Amino acid sequence: MKTNAAFFIALRYLWARAHEGARFLRGAAAGIAVSLVPIIVTLIVADGMIRGILDRFIELGTAHLQVFNVPDNEIEDTVERINQIEGIRGVWPERRGMGVLAGRTGRTGVSVRAVDPSFWDDSAGAQFLIVIDGEHSPQTDRDIVLGQTLAENIGASVGDTVRLMTVRDTDAGFRPRMAPFTVRGIMTSGYNELDALWCIISFEGGRRVFAPENTQMSLLVKIDSPYREVENYLFAIHDELDGRFSVFTWKDLLRSQYRSYQTSRQLLLFIMALIVIVAAVNVSSATSMLALERRKDIAVLKVTGGTVRGVTGIFLWGGFLTGLVGSIIGIGVGLLIGSNINELIRGLERFLSFFSRLFDGGEVSILDPGFYLETIPIIIDWNTVLMIGIFAVLCSVLASWIPARKAGRLKPMDLLRKST
Numbered sequence: 001m002k003t004n005a006a007f008f009i010a011l012r013y014l015w016a017r018a019h020e021g022a023r024f025l026r027g028a029a030a031g032i033a034v035s036l037v038p039i040i041v042t043l044i045v046a047d048g049m050i051r052g053i054l055d056r057f058i059e060l061g062t063a064h065l066q067v068f069n070v071p072d073n074e075i076e077d078t079v080e081r082i083n084q085i086e087g088i089r090g091v092w093p094e095r096r097g098m099g100v101l102a103g104r105t106g107r108t109g110v111s112v113r114a115v116d117p118s119f120w121d122d123s124a125g126a127q128f129l130i131v132i133d134g135e136h137s138p139q140t141d142r143d144i145v146l147g148q149t150l151a152e153n154i155g156a157s158v159g160d161t162v163r164l165m166t167v168r169d170t171d172a173g174f175r176p177r178m179a180p181f182t183v184r185g186i187m188t189s190g191y192n193e194l195d196a197l198w199c200i201i202s203f204e205g206g207r208r209v210f211a212p213e214n215t216q217m218s219l220l221v222k223i224d225s226p227y228r229e230v231e232n233y234l235f236a237i238h239d240e241l242d243g244r245f246s247v248f249t250w251k252d253l254l255r256s257q258y259r260s261y262q263t264s265r266q267l268l269l270f271i272m273a274l275i276v277i278v279a280a281v282n283v284s285s286a287t288s289m290l291a292l293e294r295r296k297d298i299a300v301l302k303v304t305g306g307t308v309r310g311v312t313g314i315f316l317w318g319g320f321l322t323g324l325v326g327s328i329i330g331i332g333v334g335l336l337i338g339s340n341i342n343e344l345i346r347g348l349e350r351f352l353s354f355f356s357r358l359f360d361g362g363e364v365s366i367l368d369p370g371f372y373l374e375t376i377p378i379i380i381d382w383n384t385v386l387m388i389g390i391f392a393v394l395c396s397v398l399a400s401w402i403p404a405r406k407a408g409r410l411k412p413m414d415l416l417r418k419s420t
Contacts, residue, residue: 028326029322030329033325033329035279039275040333042269044380045376046269064222065237067082067219068245068248070218075093087225090122090221093217093220095112095115096111097114097206101199102163104154106154108150108153108197110198111197115200115220117137120136129188134185139184141204144200145185146162146200147197147198148195149195159183161183163179164181181205190374226250280395280398287315287318316401318404319400326396327393342376
């Protein structure tokens with residue numbers, strides 16, 4: 001029996017009337033489709049959350065690359081040399097240090113970032129900044145911009161005077177230094193873990209309050225393609241600076257965090273893949289029931305010269321088509337739901353909040369902005385989607401192998417006696 005004939009017979013079985021056995025394959029295809037919907041939605045949500053968080057960290061935190069150990073007297077020359085490399089979007093010197101910030105109602109430890117205000121004007125990073133009040137960057141060396149959570153903790157508002165305490169190492173030992181700043185703005189990145197301790201001042205302001213030995217000095221570098229070409233620029237910058245300074249990519253600086261995200265993503269996909277495997281088992285049962293329902297057809301095919309391989313091929317094609325149809329439907333529905341996940345979450349929040357208010361409850365928030373992004377970016381990894389579809393079809397074919405093989409080995413006379 002030719003392969004084309006086996007394929008079209010299997011296709012006929014799939015689209016036949018329900019009482020002729022097609023209901024079994026359709027039910028199995030529906031099971032495959034249902035199992036694929038959550039894995040596709042999980043993939044979109046996981047990739048969106050990872051990309052959304054990483055985008056904020058590399059655009060507002062670590063930048064795409066960082067150059068360390070640059071002396072103060074070589075900063076300007078080093079910045080100029082890096083800017084000469086084609087594809088470099090910007091270079092900004094930054095000092096980072098720790099301090100204690102005191103406001104009207106409290107004080108707390110802070111992570112102080114002293115960077116040129118133009119860093120916050122970069123378009124790629126500015127899109128993630130949400131200005132709660134005031135401006136998003138300091139304008140003078142006496143201005144300070146706070147993260148929303150930090151401002152709430154110390155009771156600071158725009159226009160208030162806050163005091164930043166730092167420590168200087170002198171011949172007489174460590175001595176604290178208090179420096180007053182005027183709150184120029186309050187902002188958030190939409191991800192609390194990144195900006196909860198944000199205390200932003202100008203680069204000149206950092207020179208005023210910090211001793212060089214008490215800060216981490218680096219150059220923040222941004223390129224056009226941080227996810228695809230960052231390693232290439234690592235070597236380009238290293239060569240341009242004659243290997244004198246340490247250069248790290250965002251993948252180096254966020255190594256543990258990036259691995260944690262990828263591990264969590266892979267674990268979620270593995271758990272969801274188990275559901276697909278369970279659903280594929282139904283294909284085996286469906287193939288067995290179809291063979292039982294079509295025993296007369298098998299007998300006729302055997303009597304007219306059908307081979308074991310040919311009859312087996314019919315039911316293997318049936319398993320393949322079942323997995324293919326289920327994959328197409330399941331992936332399509334999963335993509336539809338995943339692409340509208342933010343709207344669905346907002347609708348579910350409104351629905352739950354309505355009932356919560358009936359029982360004197362508060363507003364329901366599914367994605368707590370203190371731990372998650374308020375809006376999930378829609379990222380579709382088409383390569384992974386394709387692999388998931390192939391995996392589902394392969395599982396369906398493997399699940400149908402044993403019953404298909406048994407159907408191919410049935411003897412025609414035994415089939416005719418049982419069907420009479």
